[in-house]
Structure formats: C-alpha cells, structure tokens
Amino acid sequence: MTDRQVRGSVVNGYLKYVEKTWGKDGYEYCCQKARVSDIKVRDGQQYPHDMLLSIIHWISDNHGMARVKQAGKHTIQNLGLLAYVVRFTNMDTMLKKTKNLYPDVYSFGEVNMIQTDRGATLIMKDVSQIPEDCVGWEGAFEGMLELTRTKGKVVKTKCRFNGDPQCEYEITWK
Ligand SMILES: [Zn+2]
Incomplete structure (x- = not known):
C-alpha cells in the first residue's frame, strides 16, 4: 500500500456531505465501506489517503460522478481554515x-x-x-x-x- 496521508478535515468534509445528502443510513453505509465506522476522525490528525479514496469511491459507485464534484465543492466550502479566510478575499x-x-x-x-x-x-x-x-x-x-x-x-x-x-x-x- 502507500503511505499517502491526508488531514482529517478533508475526510470529515466528504463525510459531512454524505450525511447531509443521504442521511444517517447513507452515512453509516459509507463509513462501513470506507472502514471508518470505529474511528473518530479528527480534523487536525493525519489519516491514510486510501480512506478518503474509499469514501469517494462509495459516492461515485452509488451515486455517480456529479455527486463527487458536489462533494468536493461542499468540502472546500466548509473547510474551516480556508472558508474563514476566504469569504473576504x-x-x-x-x-x-x-x-x-x-x-x-x-x-x-x-x-x-x-x-x-x-x-x-x-x-x-x-x-x-x-x-x-x-x-x-x-x-x-x-x-x-x-x-x-x-x-x-x-x-x-x-x-x-x-x-x-x-x-x-x-x-x-x-
Ligand atoms: Zn486528472
């Protein structure tokens, strides 16, 4: 496997989109698929990038590419640090x-x-x-x-x- 890592804030951004769009059931199903069910993903910590890829795969396999695009959009718009700075720039x-x-x-x-x-x-x-x-x-x-x-x-x-x-x-x- 790879040692590529990503911050929890991005993982959480995608998961929040999943929950917002497909509710608790969709969220739990996606977490199972991505094997994040037992993990509390923290914004500042690093996680295997494969975890994020599993979430993205779940979205595209079940709901199509257009939803992946929306998830990316939603994530950037709710990424605390960036969104805060950016609203005024x-x-x-x-x-x-x-x-x-x-x-x-x-x-x-x-x-x-x-x-x-x-x-x-x-x-x-x-x-x-x-x-x-x-x-x-x-x-x-x-x-x-x-x-x-x-x-x-x-x-x-x-x-x-x-x-x-x-x-x-x-x-x-x-
Ligand atoms: Zn490309």
Whole structure:
C-alpha cells in the first residue's frame, strides 16, 4: 500500500456531505465501506489517503460522478481554515492560499499556480490518485469561485489519467 496521508478535515468534509445528502443510513453505509465506522476522525490528525479514496469511491459507485464534484465543492466550502479566510478575499488570494496550505493537508503531490491573462492555471502533480479525485478538485475550484462570489469557470485541460504527466485546470474569471 502507500503511505499517502491526508488531514482529517478533508475526510470529515466528504463525510459531512454524505450525511447531509443521504442521511444517517447513507452515512453509516459509507463509513462501513470506507472502514471508518470505529474511528473518530479528527480534523487536525493525519489519516491514510486510501480512506478518503474509499469514501469517494462509495459516492461515485452509488451515486455517480456529479455527486463527487458536489462533494468536493461542499468540502472546500466548509473547510474551516480556508472558508474563514476566504469569504473576504478574491480568487488570486484564495488560489495562493490553496497552494500554500496544500502541503499541510496532503503528505504527497504538489500544487503550482501560474497566473494567466484571464485567471490562473493550476498544476497538480501526483495529486489525484483516481479519476474521481480530479472531478472532486474541479468541484473544489468551482466552490472557490462561489465562496469569493466570483463569476468564472473551471476547465480541466490536462489529466494524468489521459496520459498527461500531470493534471491541469484552467480557471478563468477575468
Ligand atoms: Zn486528472
């Protein structure tokens, strides 16, 4: 297996979306599947990233990819630290924060950002481990646009699951 780790805050973000959307039953079913039934997931602690992938798999297998995107959006919008800072800021600052906070939340991968005339390109190296992850990130970036009340759009332009060396997202809002 891998030693990839992720903060509990992200795991909890996805679990909260599951509970909100499919109730206690869905939540318990998902926790069983992801083997987190007996664990109290704490925001600040680190957990195997595979745990998060199991939750994401449960969502896509049972409810489809569109729900994964919504879960990603919901998670970013309720991620305490980020959401707090971000409600009062703009996309440039928000994306820089994301880039800077990423290594604190994930023990693997790398996020880089290039500013463009119309917004920014986000370059995610070794971040997504399954195609569903990419969709979750797409949702997360859309969530950031909403959080900052910015009109714009997110387009996935490269993907490691399509043979590219890394995943890239073009976010335009200018
Ligand atoms: Zn991808």
